Amino acid sequence: MDKLQIFRGELLHCLADPADVGDDNSYEYFQDGLMIVKSGLVEAIGPALELLPKLPAGVSITHYTKSLIVPGFIDCHLHYPQTEMIASYGEQLLEWLETYTFPTEREFGDPGKASDVAEFFFDELMRNGTTSALVFGTVHKQSVDAFFTAAQKRRLRMICGKVLMDRNAPAYLTDTPESGYLDSKELAERWHGVDRLRYAITPRFAPTSSDEQLALAGKLLMEYPDLYLHTHLAENISEVEWVKDLFPDRSGYLDVYAHHGLLTKRSVFAHCLHLSDDEFRLMHESGAGIAFCPTSNLFLGSGLFNLANAENQKVKVGLATDVGAGTSFSLLQTISDLYKTQQLRNHRLSPFKSLYLATLGGAHTLDLDELIGNFLPGKEADFVVLDCEATPLIARRLWRSKNLTEKLFALQMLGDDRVVKHVHIMGEEVYRRK
Structure with missing residues (x-):
């Protein structure tokens, strides 16, 4: 019998390279999202209020609050x-x-x-x-x-x-x-x-x-x-x-x-x-x-x-x-250096491009983008839960963030291993921060 896993929370993943389609068309974001995983693969992703009525009765839901869920x-x-x-x-x-x-x-x-x-x-x-x-x-x-x-x-x-x-x-x-x-x-x-x-x-x-x-x-x-x-x-x-x-x-x-x-x-x-x-x-x-x-x-x-x-x-x-x-x-710390090296080249890097390079862009480079890199249906459900209150400074900075762009950028500039709260491989939790 296929194993069904349901994850709820703030979901963000890349759909394309921002250099090709622009920032706004490069990602998909659900402030209150639902990801349905069956036998280790993503079956569906979308707004929680739309997908919840379609779930089997009594199914267990893992709800990650005050967090951002992104691809591994x-x-x-x-x-x-x-x-x-x-x-x-x-x-x-x-x-x-x-x-x-x-x-x-x-x-x-x-x-x-x-x-x-x-x-x-x-x-x-x-x-x-x-x-x-x-x-x-x-x-x-x-x-x-x-x-x-x-x-x-x-x-x-x-x-x-x-x-x-x-x-x-x-x-x-x-x-x-x-x-x-x-x-x-x-x-x-x-x-x-x-x-x-x-x-x-x-x-x-x-x-x-x-x-x-x-x-x-x-x-x-x-x-x-x-x-x-x-x-x-x-x-x-x-x-x-x-x-x-x-x-x-x-x-x-x-x-x-x-x-x-x-x-x-x-x-x-x-x-x-x-x-x-x-x-x-x-x-x-x-x-x-x-x-x-x-x-x-x-x-x-x-x-x-x-x-x-x-x-x-x-x-x-x-x-x-x-x-x-x-x-x-830490690829979060690496993103921080990535941003700074491009500043020295007068090339302003958006946080969505940085996320792309660390997820879907990496999958594309490794010729694995049909399998991993985002949450499209059929992809392997490897994902990370980032803690938006991992440190007092991060919590305070994100409280002042006006939009997703600011929030993502602050996590990338201030984040490290302390931000990684949970890691899932093929839907299964393999790491939980102590």
Whole structure:
């Protein structure tokens, strides 16, 4: 028998990108709304007074008051093995990798370590309202097995992959083109499409993969075209110059990936701070997406992403924390940094665009918008209940809010994990703030 769940409260979800349709046409809002969930999927959403008479007699209703119910947040790029090295001091990208990242990732050859960090990682995601994510493992197969095992147990929609890295890294973290190909193939066949899990072919970034390794990654993507491609692109100026030296025959950084067949509608490139207009056009033509990581871009001093250019070129963009260079698991805190980076670019960002990037925009970037990202009928019922009185300051600020725009913006600027009161996965509560 199908399980019926009814949720009542203030409901908000995105219907389209505000850059395409304008703020007012980009979302749907019910001050007193009802969401009907059947067997983990949204069956209907609308005004409570219209839907209540249609419910079966005696059905139980979960009523969330003084709260805002939104779709689960979607993080388009982060590194679960870097959880314990978050907030590491004093370096920019390339030095940061050598000083902190590589020694930390070495530990994930131990399956016990990988499992322990994976469980903590998912606890943190739930505490911050993140219900889906695209995630880096390490070069070790066991890091990916541990990740997917924990995600499957929690019924989460997650994407992950084993890092490919055969040069310009410590010997204890490198694979070979052939071993990377075979290990990735084995993991993809074991996990891709199982329950709510997907696999991503994951070169760390062009400098740590040889042409041979990137070619075999492209071969694997051709053999399994529904897999994802997940890597970094044009994060740091020194990195971009390094790529020019390593791949002198290519016209630019993105062309390194394009040359090896790594641009598809399921390719997601983190950062993309230093792209040319031609590279933005190629991103659009290929259907590839960008994971925008404002917090880590600020933390490592990498630069300010040109969101307006991505919008003009119709490139898919989703929001990302990029833990551990990002200093918070909270996509609300990430939205705060997102807004500030665009202020520095004289690009005023509406709170509805920010919500879009953290929900439906992320789903679109990950090619999952038919399954998650909003509350349209048939979507998987992953959602977050935000507490409008989470702190005295938030309560006082929202009391003065004159409309939904002010309220949403204040929650985004002042919110963090304390605002996340409940998290539901496929309709089932999986987290309740203590």
